Amino acid sequence: MGKPSHQRRLADTEAQAVAKSLRISPQKLNLVAGLIRGKKVETALAELEFSEKRIASDVRKCVMSAVANAENNHSLDVNDLVVAEAYVGKNLIMKRFHARGRGRGAPVMKPFSQLTVVVRQVEQEKVEKKAAKKSSDKSDGGKAAPAKAKAKSKEAK
Numbered sequence: 001m002g003k004p005s006h007q008r009r010l011a012d013t014e015a016q017a018v019a020k021s022l023r024i025s026p027q028k029l030n031l032v033a034g035l036i037r038g039k040k041v042e043t044a045l046a047e048l049e050f051s052e053k054r055i056a057s058d059v060r061k062c063v064m065s066a067v068a069n070a071e072n073n074h075s076l077d078v079n080d081l082v083v084a085e086a087y088v089g090k091n092l093i094m095k096r097f098h099a100r101g102r103g104r105g106a107p108v109m110k111p112f113s114q115l116t117v118v119v120r121q122v123e124q125e126k127v128e129k130k131a132a133k134k135s136s137d138k139s140d141g142g143k144a145a146p147a148k149a150k151a152k153s154k155e156a157k
Helices: 026-036 041-049 056-074 124-139 144-156
Strands: 014-022 081-099 105-121
Touching: 014 056, 014 081, 026 041, 026 056, 026 081, 026 105, 041 056, 041 081, 056 081, 056 105
Parallel strands: none
Antiparallel strands: 014 105, 081 105
């Protein structure tokens, strides 16, 4: 008999990788994970390559592992992958102490964290539409929306 196989938690167009026991606090790791959320894999890897954060190299390894999982295990196209999710969780905390004066000790917490990266295959058309929309929003400098609001308020008078 044996156990029944469990269903896959991710969609067919997704793959994930988990980096466990990273020796950094979850708050600091989340700053680096925030850099890559929602970006194309090429862009995310380039940003991590030139990031000055110490943990960026480990995050880069995790992203590359997720891409390899997508390519080898799920036959997804590497060029269409986007970092859909990058979330951080707590792991163990090593508790040490620092000797202080008069026989006292101060606690020192050395936290570990874990990173989960999920990459998703997105059609090229959707990615191009999002990029075009972002560039058009940036090109008008955010002045189009207030101008429309002023025009509506004049019509109301």
